[in-house]
Amino acid sequence: MQAVVDGVDDGSRSVAPRRLRPVGIKRVPMKRAFAGAYLDQGRRPRRKLKTVSEVSRYLLQQSLLDLGGPLNGPSPEGDEKIAKMMAAEVAAALVRPGSNSVHWYSDAIERAIAIASVLHPEIGSDAAARAVPEGRFRTADEARIVFFAATAITSQNVVVRDNIRYALEQYRHFLRHGCFLPKGYGAKAASVRGNLDRFNQMLAIFDGDVAALGGFLDTEFTMKELREAGKRNGIVIGGKELADEAVYGSMVFGPKIGGGFYQNLRGNLKPLTVDLWFSRTWGRYTGTLLRGEVTVKQVDRLAGALRGLSEAVVDRMREDGIEFEPDALSALDPAELLDLCRNLARFWERMRKAMAREGETNDNLSAYKSKLEWPGAAEAIKQALGDPVDVPSSGGTRKWMRSVVERALGILESNGIAMNAAELQATLWFPEKDLWGLLSNRPVLDRTDSYDDALYAVARREGHAHEAIEDRLLAMGAHGFVGRWDPEAFGPGEPRSAEGDGAGPAAALERPEREGSDEYVIDPDADLDDVPGMQEPASAPSFSPH
DNA sequence: GATCAAGCTGATGTTTTAAG
DNA sequence: CTTAAAACATCAGCTTGATC
Numbered sequence: 111m112q113a114v115v116d117g118v119d120d121g122s123r124s125v126a127p128r129r130l131r132p133v134g135i136k137r138v139p140m141k142r143a144f145a146g147a148y149l150d151q152g153r154r155p156r157r158k159l160k161t162v163s164e165v166s167r168y169l170l171q172q173s174l175l176d177l178g179g180p181l182n183g184p185s186p187e188g189d190e191k192i193a194k195m196m197a198a199e200v201a202a203a204l205v206r207p208g209s210n211s212v213h214w215y216s217d218a219i220e221r222a223i224a225i226a227s228v229l230h231p232e233i234g235s236d237a238a239a240r241a242v243p244e245g246r247f248r249t250a251d252e253a254r255i256v257f258f259a260a261t262a263i264t265s266q267n268v269v270v271r272d273n274i275r276y277a278l279e280q281y282r283h284f285l286r287h288g289c290f291l292p293k294g295y296g297a298k299a300a301s302v303r304g305n306l307d308r309f310n311q312m313l314a315i316f317d318g319d320v321a322a323l324g325g326f327l328d329t330e331f332t333m334k335e336l337r338e339a340g341k342r343n344g345i346v347i348g349g350k351e352l353a354d355e356a357v358y359g360s361m362v363f364g365p366k367i368g369g370g371f372y373q374n375l376r377g378n379l380k381p382l383t384v385d386l387w388f389s390r391t392w393g394r395y396t397g398t399l400l401r402g403e404v405t406v407k408q409v410d411r412l413a414g415a416l417r418g419l420s421e422a423v424v425d426r427m428r429e430d431g432i433e434f435e436p437d438a439l440s441a442l443d444p445a446e447l448l449d450l451c452r453n454l455a456r457f458w459e460r461m462r463k464a465m466a467r468e469g470e471t472n473d474n475l476s477a478y479k480s481k482l483e484w485p486g487a488a489e490a491i492k493q494a495l496g497d498p499v500d501v502p503s504s505g506g507t508r509k510w511m512r513s514v515v516e517r518a519l520g521i522l523e524s525n526g527i528a529m530n531a532a533e534l535q536a537t538l539w540f541p542e543k544d545l546w547g548l549l550s551n552r553p554v555l556d557r558t559d560s561y562d563d564a565l566y567a568v569a570r571r572e573g574h575a576h577e578a579i580e581d582r583l584l585a586m587g588a589h590g591f592v593g594r595w596d597p598e599a600f601g602p603g604e605p606r607s608a609e610g611d612g613a614g615p616a617a618a619l620e621r622p623e624r625e626g627s628d629e630y631v632i633d634p635d636a637d638l639d640d641v642p643g644m645q646e647p648a649s650a651p652s653f654s655p656h
Numbered sequence: 657g658a659t660c661a662a663g664c665t666g667a668t669g670t671t672t673t674a675a676g
Numbered sequence: 677c678t679t680a681a682a683a684c685a686t687c688a689g690c691t692t693g694a695t696c
Contacts, residue, residue: 490685
């Protein structure tokens with residue numbers, strides 16, 4: 111490893127004038143919180159962890175040991191440390207066996223477009239687009255705008271295969287009626303419905319001109335300009351961004367969907383999509399994975415609600431082992447308070463499910479819940495004390511994240527790795543998920559389907575032959591498809607997974623090393639000092655430039 | 657090995673509070 | 677009054693574990 115690193119400075123470099131001085135990424139700034147320490151070097155926590163909450167607390171401890179204290183805002187030294195850490199983890203991810211290439215993201219989108227065009231030729235060719243009835247589209251790009259808007263909007267809180275199913279439903283509705291069907295899907299049904307409706311509204315503002323709407327979605331504004339433009343048209347634009355921040359018009363669909371994801375799907379990989387996993391990566395780098403504090407107000411609110419409980423309910427809770435003294439809540443230590451709030455939240459969840467079985471509507475249940483007060487109060491405390499911060503708390507944080515990502519990209523580039531923000535985020539995504547899966551002793555959840563896999567499954571289900579799909583991929587010049595799919599894996603006619611279950615055939619082919627993630631066995635006695643090599647500063651796997 | 661209940665997951669939009 | 681930050685509420689679908 112050392113030899114390869116030394117090679118960076120050997121004679122071969124002196125031929126060409128050096129434009130960027132490589133910033134060292136060999137030394138990992140945060141060796142305890144480094145994902146590679148667990149994924150590559152066998153480091154394990156002393157005790158076996160089970161839940162996300164336990165993993166959060168453990169990783170937070172490790173970060174704080176590395177940092178000495180949390181990084182709560184931008185600073186030159188802190189930012190440089192995070193940027194180097196990020197660059198080191200990206201570099202480690204790229205050389206990890208079974209890893210995706212730097213261009214995995216853009217390749218997957220290319221394949222998705224190609225496969226989508228098997229289902230709907232107008233997505234692939236202008237001639238086919240012009241042939242769509244009612245003159246819906248003038249170009250294939252217009253069809254793509256609609257298809258990817260449908261995909262981005264219906265992506266909230268659903269797994270990829272459901273996402274594609276919903277997106278196709280909406281896209282097909284658009285083909286027939288010229289607008290989306292405002293319909294909710296999943297837990298964020300109201301947001302999804304609102305965004306579908308908003309797309310229709312905006313298309314009407316552009317007189318049904320899809321290309322014009324697409325142009326607007328891709329135009330950069332300041333957040334303030336966009337909010338004002340929205341206001342003039344009766345559209346309230348949310349999103350945690352600072353007023354002066356440059357955003358795309360697609361921000362009208364919200365910070366994740368519109369700020370990043372729609373742009374990424376449309377092939378603009380510059381915006382960073384801050385999702386739950388990137389937030390966890392960030393929390394691990396900054397020592398801010400848990401808020402870890404509750405306010406007096408939060409505790410008072412819970413105490414007040416519990417005081418109002420009837421004897422009967424208190425007895426039922428006691429039968430479930432939930433005991434409390436409302437006047438003494440503030441005397442509990444955080445662990446005890448967290449425990450109580452967890453149990454209260456579970457108690458409510460059981461109540462809610464029981465009432466839902468009796469046919470109670472969600473609206474009624476929500477109203478009842480807020481009337482009771484204690485379930486919400488307990489959940490708020492549980493989240494504050496036990497759940498990782500999965501969403502950036504403010505526009506300022508998002509801006510900070512982007513600036514550090516820019517710096518990390520610069521560091522990577524100086525080491526001969528050119529990529530952009532979306533590719534960096536996609537590269538960090540897999541190891542972050544693997545890290546949490548490994549530390550929580552859960553099989554890594556199968557939420558890693560990609561859009562091309564999901565579309566492939568749909569195409570097969572709808573009767574398109576493997577060969578036809580492959581031909582289209584070839585014809586459209588999509589990269590990285592050779593050998594990705596095994597036609598036999600779907601069986602003789604029907605795909606094996608009628609509802610798109612499972613990872614699809616590509617998962618097994620693409621990332622064979624991940625198949626054995628069960629083989630990670632936590633040694634309960636192992637600790638930092640027991641792991642060979644951990645006394646030395648950990649180093650990122652090195653790589654040759656170019 | 658089938659069935660069922662409970663636990664966990666994910667990512668906003670809205671409301672409230674604080675700061676400028 | 678405007679902007680920013682923090683707090684809060686949200687629920688379908690999947691996995692797991694208990695029980696027969």
